[in-house]
Amino acid sequence: DAGVTQSPTHLIKTRGQQVTLRCSPKSGHDTVSWYQQALGQGPQFIFQYYEEEERQRGNFPDRFSGHQFPNYSSELNVNALLLGDSALYLCASSRIADSSSYNEQFFGPGTRLTVL
Amino acid sequence: ELKVEQNPLFLSMQEGKNYTIYCNYSTTSDRLYWYRQDPGKSLESLFVLLSNGAVKQEGRLMASLDTKARLSTLHITAAVHDLSATYFCATNFGNEKLTFGTGTRLTIIP
Numbered sequence: 001d002a003g004v005t006q007s008p009t010h011l012i013k014t015r016g017q018q019v020t021l022r023c024s025p026k027s028g029h030d031t032v033s034w035y036q037q038a039l040g041q042g043p044q045f046i047f048q049y050y051e052e053e054e055r056q057r058g059n060f061p062d063r064f065s066g067h068q069f070p071n072y073s074s075e076l077n078v079n080a081l082l083l084g085d086s087a088l089y090l091c092a093s094s095r096i097a098d099s100s101s102y103n104e105q106f107f108g109p110g111t112r113l114t115v116l
Numbered sequence: 117e118l119k120v121e122q123n124p125l126f127l128s129m130q131e132g133k134n135y136t137i138y139c140n141y142s143t144t145s146d147r148l149y150w151y152r153q154d155p156g157k158s159l160e161s162l163f164v165l166l167s168n169g170a171v172k173q174e175g176r177l178m179a180s181l182d183t184k185a186r187l188s189t190l191h192i193t194a195a196v197h198d199l200s201a202t203y204f205c206a207t208n209f210g211n212e213k214l215t216f217g218t219g220t221r222l223t224i225i226p
Contacts, residue, residue, distance in 0.1 A: 031211070033213065033214070035214075041218070041219070042204055042206075042216035042217055042218055042219050043159070043204075043206075043214070043216050044216075045213035045214065045215070048213060050211075055211075056212065056213055058213060088156075088158075090158060090159065092214075094211070096211055103211055104149075104161070104164055105214060106161070107151075107158050107159045107161075108158060109157070109158045110157075110158045112156070
C-alpha cells in the first residue's frame with residue numbers, strides 16, 4: 001500500500017516564476033491538505049481539499065492556489081514566486097470520517113522549493 | 117485562533133539522561149499529535165492522543181495528554197543518540213487543519 005507521494009522532490013525557481021507541486025494521497029484517503037514549512041519553523045497550513053473543493057484555507061495570499069482531481073490527487077500552484085516562498089512543502093492526506101472516529105493526517109516526503 | 121506552544125525550543129542532553137518536552141495549546145481540541153522530523157525530511161508520526169489521561173509509549177518515548185490543563189508531554193527516558201531530531205506537537209479538531217507548535221530541537225550528546 002503506497003503512502004502519500006509528492007513530486008518533484010526538489011525544485012529551484014527564480015523570483016516571479018510560477019510553480020506546480022503534486023501530491024497523491026494514501027490509498028483510501030479522500031482529503032488532501034497542504035502545509036508550508038520554512039526553515040527552522042513548524043509547518044503552516046495552506047489549504048485543504050475535499051471533493052474537489054477548497055474546504056479550508058490558512059492565512060496565505062491568493063498567489064497560492066490548488067486543485068483536487070477526481071482521483072483525489074492534488075496540485076499546489078504558486079504564482080509570482082518570492083524569495084520568502086522558499087520552504088519545504090508538505091502534503092498530507094486523510095479520510096473524512098464520521099464523528100465516531102478520527103482522521104489522522106499522513107504526511108508525504110515533501111517538496112523542497114528554493115527561490116533564487 | 118488556536119495556538120500551540122512548545123518548550124524548550126532547544127534541548128541538549130547527555131546520553132542516558134531523562135527529559136520532558138512540554139506542549140501547551142490554547143483552546144479546546146479533541147486530539148494531540150507528536151511528530152519527529154529529521155533534518156531535510158518529512159514528519160514521522162509518533163503518537164496520537166485522543167482523550168484526557170491518554171498515555172502512549174514506544175521505546176524510550178512516552179507521551180501523555182491532560183485536556184483539562186491543555187497540556188501534553190513527551191518524556192524521553194535514557195536518551196540515546198538516534199533520538200536526536202526535532203519534535204513537534206500538533207492539534208486539531210475534527211477534520212480541521214493541524215496547528216503545530218514551534219518544535220523542540222533535541223540534540224543527544226554522547
